[in-house]
Amino acid sequence: MSSSKTVLLVIGSGLKLYREYLVRSAAARARRAGHQLVLINNLQPTWQHEYFDEITVVNVFDHELLATTAREIAARHTVVGVLCWDEPLVMPAAELAAEFGVPGLSIPGVHGCRDKYSARTRLTEGGLLQPGFAMTADLAEARAAAERIGYPVVVKPRALGASMGVVLARDEQELVDAFQVASDASLVGDEPYRGGAIVEEYAVGPEISVDGALHKGEYLPMFVARKRTGEHPYFEEIGHVVDAADPLLDDPVLLDTLARAHRVLGIEDGITHAEVRLTDRGPLIIEINGRVGGDLIPFLGKTATGIDPGEVMVDVALGQRPDIVRDRRGVAGIRFGYPEHDCLVRSVTVPTDAPGLVTASPMVEPGTTLRLPPGGYIARHSFVVCQADDPQTCEERLVEASALVRVDAEEVAPKPRGAVLEMPAGLLDVDE
Known part of the structure; x- marks a missing residue:
């Protein structure tokens, strides 16, 4: 029998470096609403104890075990919402939301987010511009x-x-x-x-991403990130800039395209991260992910606009229409540090003071091997985040702060063709 406690069930906390700021806001919002936060996590928690009222550790990538664990929690408490922001777990999280009868992406919606072929097929059939x-x-x-x-x-x-x-x-x-x-x-x-x-x-044109909230199928854009890529012919994301006054936030064609795409895919409640190419034929949806953006994009959004994605996630998970109001008019950006070749990292030092610097951090421990595509991905040794009043100044500050990063590393031989791909550090929850 369920207790009198009402809980928001969180599937995977993510890494402290990437997700603690979201967890902090989500926990505060949930508690203000009178709910507890319960976590099912992959490995033993450390920093998570501060924010969660209950933590269960299981192999979350065993989806049957995850579902069984979630049902045991639902038998003890009243689950009023399900949250997830880790890409490999959005599908089982959406399935659990549907099973528990709480707001979620919907089963068709999460398949449209997770399965790129399904998304392409359905968006094409829905009349949207597609490659x-x-x-x-x-x-x-x-x-x-x-x-x-x-x-x-x-x-x-x-x-x-x-x-x-x-x-x-x-x-x-x-x-x-x-x-x-x-x-x-x-x-x-x-x-x-x-x-x-x-x-x-191949769709030609600048690439952007848009983080937006969904409430009962209504699409509510929060912020736009202008993307910078590298490591040609691969598409490694090396930086993003969010401008609270980005004119794309008022572009009727882009906003209509995003709203139509979400309707076609059947996405109902949650937050999505849509990637879009601005082609000469119009906005082209590259993909829609059933979660907030990675790469600290939600942190940039909060810094630049004042919109708190952690709070918005809780609102939509509870079936409430979030108040998406941009009460700041700033610009925030992030630049990731990549090595020039595969390497064994000995040390990484980041700046503590630079014009507009918000935060900076190493992303690997000494002794980590970083591998560039195709032997590995997201081979980042550090990041810097800067803010400014305009995009050009923000870009200049990112370049200046990045130049202050110091890396001591030893070059290693690339992996042979056909070798097993190494999952990148930071993609999954591996805090111990």
């Missing part, structure tokens, strides 16, 4: 698809985040390597989506 694409099981199918679509093409796994395994192929020779990289990368993802790769038309 030519095909799901391919082997290299022969990939060659045929690329020939039909036309080079250059992007080759990607069906269901991974953080641009892992995503490669640009300009011709048939590059396609051979790109297909192998994408297919190999898919093997670390969810079992139903392993093997093969999506081949799709």
Whole structure:
């Protein structure tokens, strides 16, 4: 029998470096609403104790075990909402929300977020601008698809985040390597989506991301991040800038495209992170993720606009329409430090003082091996976050602060072709 306690169930806390600021705000919001926060986590908690009223440790990547554990908690307490911001766990979290009868992305919605092929198919059928694409099981199918679509093409796994395994192929020779990289990368993802790769038309134009809230299907944009990528022909994200006064927040075509895309996918309640290319044909949805943005983008959004994504997450999980009001008019940006080659890190030192510096941190411990694509991804040794009154000054401050980062590292040989992909540090909850 359930107790009189009402709880918000959180599936995975994420890493302290990336997610503590969200947890802090979510916990405060939940308690103001009279609810406790209960966590199901992958490894033994440390910093999480300050924010959660109850913590259960299980292998959250065993979805059956996760569901059983969640049901045991629901038998003891009244679950009034489910929260999740870790990409590999958004699907079981949405399934649990549906089972418990609380607001969530919806089952069709989470499949549209998690399965890139399903999303492409449904958005195309819904009349939204989309690239030519095909799901391919082997290299022969990939060659045929690329020939039909036309080079250059992007080759990607069906269901991974953080641009892992995503490669640009300009011709048939590059396609051979790109297909192998994408297919190999898919093997670390969810079992139903392993093997093969999506081949799709390369959309030309600047890339942005938009974090927005959904309340009963109504799309509420919060902030836009302008993205900077590197490590060509891969798509490593090396920085983002959020401007509270970004004109795209008032662009009717972009906002209509985002609202239509969420309706087509059937996303109902939650927060999403939509990635969009601004092409000469109009905004093109690259993908919609069923969670807040990574890379500290929500922190940038809060710093620049005053909107607190942790509070918004709790509101939508409880079925309440969030108050999305930008009460600040600033600019905030992040720049990640990458090595020039695969390396063994001995030490990382970041600046403590620089113009506009908000925070900076090493991202790896001494003794960590960083591997660039295709042997590894998100090979970041540090980040700096700066704020300013305008985007140009913010970019200049990011460059200046990044130049103050000091890295002592030893070059190591790249992994051989076909070696097992190393999951990047910081992608999953590995705090101990």
